[in-house]
Amino acid sequence: MRVLLPDSTELELPDGSTGLDAAAAIGPNLAKDAVLVRSNGRVQDLRLPLEDGQPIQILTTRDTDDPDALYVLRHSAAHLLAEAVRRLYPGTKIAIGPPIENGFYYDFEFPEPIGEDALERIEAEIERELEEGRSWEREEVSAEDAKRLFSEQGEDYKVELVDTAEGEISLYTQGEFTDLCRGPHLQDSKPIKALKLTGLAGAYWRGDEKNTQLTRIYGTAFFSQADLDAYLERLEEARKRDHRRLGTELDLFHLGEVSPGAPFWHPKGMVIWNVLEDLRRREDLRRGYAEVKTPLIFDKSLWETSGHWEKFRENMFLISDDERVSGLKPMNCPGHILIFGNRLRSYRELPLRLAEAGTLHRNELAGTLHGLTRVTHVTQDDSHIFCTRDQIEEEVLGCLDYSEYLYGLFGLEFRFELSTRPENRLGTDEEWDFTEGALRSALERRGLEYELNEGDGAFYGPKIDLHMTDSLGRSWQMGTIQLDSQMPARFGVTYVGPDNHEHTPYMIHRASFGSLERFIGILIEHYAGAFPVWLAPVQVRIIPVGLDHRDAARELAEKLDEFRVEVDDSDETVGKRIRNAEVEKIPYVLVWGDKESEDSIAVRTHGGEQSTKSLDELQAELRKASSVS
RNA sequence: GCCGGAGUAGCUCAGCUGGUCAGAGCAACGGUUUUGUAAACCGUAGGCCGUCGGUUCGAAUCCGACCUCCGGCUCCA
Numbered sequence: 194m195r196v197l198l199p200d201s202t203e204l205e206l207p208d209g210s211t212g213l214d215a216a217a218a219i220g221p222n223l224a225k226d227a228v229l230v231r232s233n234g235r236v237q238d239l240r241l242p243l244e245d246g247q248p249i250q251i252l253t254t255r256d257t258d259d260p261d262a263l264y265v266l267r268h269s270a271a272h273l274l275a276e277a278v279r280r281l282y283p284g285t286k287i288a289i290g291p292p293i294e295n296g297f298y299y300d301f302e303f304p305e306p307i308g309e310d311a312l313e314r315i316e317a318e319i320e321r322e323l324e325e326g327r328s329w330e331r332e333e334v335s336a337e338d339a340k341r342l343f344s345e346q347g348e349d350y351k352v353e354l355v356d357t358a359e360g361e362i363s364l365y366t367q368g369e370f371t372d373l374c375r376g377p378h379l380q381d382s383k384p385i386k387a388l389k390l391t392g393l394a395g396a397y398w399r400g401d402e403k404n405t406q407l408t409r410i411y412g413t414a415f416f417s418q419a420d421l422d423a424y425l426e427r428l429e430e431a432r433k434r435d436h437r438r439l440g441t442e443l444d445l446f447h448l449g450e451v452s453p454g455a456p457f458w459h460p461k462g463m464v465i466w467n468v469l470e471d472l473r474r475r476e477d478l479r480r481g482y483a484e485v486k487t488p489l490i491f492d493k494s495l496w497e498t499s500g501h502w503e504k505f506r507e508n509m510f511l512i513s514d515d516e517r518v519s520g521l522k523p524m525n526c527p528g529h530i531l532i533f534g535n536r537l538r539s540y541r542e543l544p545l546r547l548a549e550a551g552t553l554h555r556n557e558l559a560g561t562l563h564g565l566t567r568v569t570h571v572t573q574d575d576s577h578i579f580c581t582r583d584q585i586e587e588e589v590l591g592c593l594d595y596s597e598y599l600y601g602l603f604g605l606e607f608r609f610e611l612s613t614r615p616e617n618r619l620g621t622d623e624e625w626d627f628t629e630g631a632l633r634s635a636l637e638r639r640g641l642e643y644e645l646n647e648g649d650g651a652f653y654g655p656k657i658d659l660h661m662t663d664s665l666g667r668s669w670q671m672g673t674i675q676l677d678s679q680m681p682a683r684f685g686v687t688y689v690g691p692d693n694h695e696h697t698p699y700m701i702h703r704a705s706f707g708s709l710e711r712f713i714g715i716l717i718e719h720y721a722g723a724f725p726v727w728l729a730p731v732q733v734r735i736i737p738v739g740l741d742h743r744d745a746a747r748e749l750a751e752k753l754d755e756f757r758v759e760v761d762d763s764d765e766t767v768g769k770r771i772r773n774a775e776v777e778k779i780p781y782v783l784v785w786g787d788k789e790s791e792d793s794i795a796v797r798t799h800g801g802e803q804s805t806k807s808l809d810e811l812q813a814e815l816r817k818a819s820s821v822s
Numbered sequence: 823g824c825c826g827g828a829g830u831a832g833c834u835c836a837g838c839u840g841g842u843c844a845g846a847g848c849a850a851c852g853g854u855u856u857u858g859u860a861a862a863c864c865g866u867a868g869g870c871c872g873u874c875g876g877u878u879c880g881a882a883u884c885c886g887a888c889c890u891c892c893g894g895c896u897c898c899a
Binding site: 306395396397402409411441450453553557558562566567568573673708709710736738739741764765767768769770772775782784786787788797801 | 827833855859860861862872892893898
């Protein structure tokens with residue numbers, strides 16, 4: 194057999210050769226340092242036979258940044274973790290332990306609960322394993338043998354995994370520890386030069402909260418101590434971007450115990466909020482949305498009609514007095530449907546696009562709140578488009594365009610997900626074929642890449658969600674486009690078609706920012722608090738050098754009053770006031786003293802760059818920087 | 823809701839093997855200084871040590887419950 198090497202040369206090998214054989218044929222050092230084989234984008238264990246005629250690439254311990262090489266390293270590290278836990282805590286059952294982005298974890302069922310201090314002990318045990326050295330043996334067995342092995346060991350979770358496994362069953366053994374595993378793995382533990390256990394958490398077996406909760410131990414591993422140090426440093430840097438921290442430092446908002454999950458917006462945070470609101474209002478107008486406002490509180494009967502009483506009551510804040518039970522709205526759709534249904538509608542009015550930055554309240558499960566990105570007081574830039582079947586695709590395209598335009602303004606990176614019919618759903622299969630097809634077709638017509646999220650749609654229809662990642666790598670759902678063929682029918686709203694008959698409209702739920710709170714949280718992290726001029730709460734700060742310059746500084750501020758300008762004439766040195774402006778991340782600082790005039794203003798931008806500009810030049814520059822789009 | 827942590831001045835944190843343990847820096851306030859591109863100097867004030875209960879002669883410190891926050895799981899915009 195022969196394989197193709199990355200430099201395009203061919204390598205002749207005996208039939209049935211493995212990746213390790215290939216590496217050895219090239220050189221003994223390569224064989225020693227090899228961690229896995231990559232072929233056509235697929236990774237493969239070194240111990241497995243190669244396919245004839247295929248290109249291969251041997252990854253080694255020197256590929257320290259390669260995600261595949263790191264995955265293998267961390268996967269093997271997870272097995273060391275499991276071995277250590279089993280030795281230290283007899284009777285512990287092991288579940289699964291995959292590599293993940295930035296590390297790995299392993300899930301266990303401990304006989305007794307463990308605390309965080311256990312991590313040190315376990316880490317020490319892994320260090321001991323590393324000093325001793327471990328090597329991995331791969332073995333393929335029948336499902337029956339695998340089940341026998343694991344049931345003898347009392348490893349119920351592994352037995353269950355064998356039952357649901359597809360394809361070959363393979364085992365990896367290191368030392369006295371054998372695990373069910375598809376691989377690939379390292380040859381031995383030498384490449385694991387740095388390892389750290391990073392956390393402890395509860396996690397449900399197979400991700401289902403109805404199952405038993407296991408204890409998950411998180412860790413990470415690298416090919417060198419320097420890489421681990423660099424990773425920890427990056428984490429620390431990311432923490433500095435955390436919007437919760439910056440929200441306090443920049444005096445944008447605060448959260449208080451008296452109203453969990455409901456932000457108090459401070460003046461500076463409110464500036465950003467209003468810039469976004471203005472932007473949204475302008476775009477809604479431009480794109481043919483009509484703004485409405487609907488009540489916060491609705492009688493229970495409305496929620497029964499909408500289905501929220503049945504499906505969403507757990508997440509609703511309820512109010513009751515002697516007279517009646519009401520609920521604070523968790524969504525705007527019922528209100529908008531009531532506006533649509535308030536009088537007879539004609540097909541000539543469609544598509545009817547109603548928009549509202551509505552205040553919603555959602556009583557989230559304790560333990561899920563998170564700064565601005567997960568709140569109980571949610572402000573959605575919500576709109577509902579009532580349209581005919583034929584209009585759906587065009588409207589979805591319009592929503593996609595809206596989202597891409599908005600996120601483009603901020604230079605945000607995001608990804609689309611298409612969620613399709615869930616098991617628990619309303620409507621016929623034909624209906625779902627049509628609605629899913631319409632969303633897919635709109636995505637494809639715009640040439641957008643998207644991930645398919647099968648079975649994750651709403652009970653009333655499929656949806657396209659826009660997802661983003663925060664500074665610590667957590668993924669958040671932002672905007673959403675949901676196609677709904679059920680809600681209008683539940684409310685019995687109709688329009689009169691050209692055939693003079695009544696028809697039920699389709700409804701598209703669309704939010705572009707998603708929630709203003711979450712969006713601002715993400716924005717703070719995206720800019721690390723250093724907002725561009727058009728978003729910055731304070732755009733320009735003027736610092737008079739001495740007492741004599743105060744009046745001139747105020748005059749200058751007046752000439753720049755189309756911008757958000759402040760004069761800092763506090764009794765501090767110039768150096769201190771500059772520092773304060775830098776710490777507050779104000780984009781423009783103007784120092785005004787004896788040397789300055791309207792023809793020559795000392796300009797300092799955030800970060801320290803200095804220049805001299807005339808008032809006209811400065812105004813032109815600021816106008817450009819503060820305009821949206 | 824579940825698992826593991828944590829809650830001490832406005833902020834960041836020390837004190838937490840029970841007994842001068844109510845502490846520091848920054849911020850605030852007062853005074854001196856009038857400043858030229860990231861921190862002038864001196865002083866003052868500020869805390870029911872998250873809340874409630876228990877153990878003890880004595881609790882910020884030990885125990886319990888609750889609240890909130892942090893890291894995850896689940897759920898979600």
